[in-house]
Amino acid sequence: MKAVVKVKRGKNNIEIHEVEKPLCQDNEVLINIKAIGVCGTDYHIYTDEYDTVPPLIIGHEFSGVIAEVGKNVKGFNVGERVISELSVQSCGVCRYCKTGNPQICLDKKAPGTHINGVYTEYINMPAALVHKISDNISFEEAAVIEPAAIVAHSLLQRTKIEPEDFVVVIGPGPIGLLAIQMAKIQGARKVAIVGTDIDKDSRLKIAEGLGCDYIINASAEDPADIIYELTEGLGADVVVECSGSTPGINSGINMLRKQGRMCVIGIPGPEKIHIEWKKAVIKALNIVCTFSSSPLSWNWVISMLDRKALNLDSIISHKEPLERYEYIFEEISKGNVIKAVLLP
Ligand SMILES: [Zn+2]
Ligand SMILES: [Zn+2]
Incomplete structure (x- = not known):
């Protein structure tokens, strides 16, 4: 599959590479990515103002469809439309995890900054972090749920x-x-x-x-x-x-x-x-x-979107194919972008 990879530190140094499709582990679902939100963090990885350890597929805001379900996973089926929280590898036992705040767990590793992210076609995520979304919510809007x-x-x-x-x-x-x-x-x-x-x-x-x-x-x-x-x-x-x-x-x-x-x-x-x-x-x-988002806040935003109380389309100023990521970063540097969505 194609992926947008930060290959080494320094300004830009981001290239499209052919990479292996990730494997779906027993407690995970494999998600076919349909839309990607471009975050300020991605731009700062591009300008090299954000600490990363390359090589790394960038990006963390996304929506998609389940392509494969791990053998221990219950309650999810292939073809369902989904998004996912980002607290991958949070420990589950520290004070923060145990009080409903895995987003600030000291062991947290998040896609696109610590581990491979979503500027690509597929990502595997722990099923515990994945939320279903209704047909009322477009893939583009769903890709912007994380900042919401x-x-x-x-x-x-x-x-x-x-x-x-x-x-x-x-x-x-x-x-x-x-x-x-x-x-x-x-x-x-x-x-x-x-x-x-x-x-x-x-x-x-x-x-x-x-x-x-x-x-x-x-x-x-x-x-x-x-x-x-x-x-x-x-x-x-x-x-x-x-x-x-x-x-x-x-x-x-x-x-x-x-x-x-x-x-x-x-x-x-x-x-x-x-x-x-x-x-x-x-x-x-x-x-x-405040920093990052709790699991409860994801539930709230999905519900607000479902009943059309929240308008995420209003903040999306650009929709471009994934290959056009560099154009979007250039537009961000000129101050022309409010929120961009990339389509793999
Ligand atoms: Zn973000
Ligand atoms: Zn923890």
Whole structure:
């Protein structure tokens, strides 16, 4: 089968290779991959800013159809449409695994970063991680469930958005656009998005289409001023920080009310950043940093998609054959991509 392989460290060094189709072990299912989500992590493997041990098939967001069922596996059949969580080789016995958080198990090895991933035609996954999806959900949407599960875990499980919260999302990338939808589903009173000039004609327009109540361009106006005006001087109940930038994080601290909650999803770059910590302490903020997604959040997102509460098509800006991965990475470097899906 064809696979997109990071062959050695250094910028790019990614090639299409002919590789062996993986074998289906007794507790696994073999999945014929139908759609692949292109994640920021894949791009950072391409630019070599992400630590990997090549050679490695890249990619971790995907959907497909069961091609083979291991002999110990019950409840799955060939031909069923599926997706899979990524906590492959989590130990099952540590504190994190035993409390429903295998995604942060110290032994976890995930496809596309530690072990062979999904930019190919087939992958074998432990049946315990696999979820069936209904015909209501397209393969393209299903390939984007992983980032949606990150947002569900961060907003609904960790930060616990409450009904009537005034929520501000900072950073209108795919995670931010999903956060708008998730806050609405949970009954937020109003949702505002903060972007900059470069988002004006694309991402902020999509946010508007998703029913976001207030669109704020931080290049033209001070987001904190606007939020105080909209909340009668109180400040936001919740800020979802998706930018990972110093101005984004500090603006979030500034616009929150006392005892407000900050949900931190955006990952900053390698440079040290200056955070207005004193302001956060004096306002008694709850700052919740989140990473990856729990098994429960996958169940939630599948259900939301099934009943059409969540619109993942809205964030997919590109669909291309798998061979066009390099074109997509180039488009990402120019800032033209919201979310891309590759088709093997
Ligand atoms: Zn991802
Ligand atoms: Zn563990």
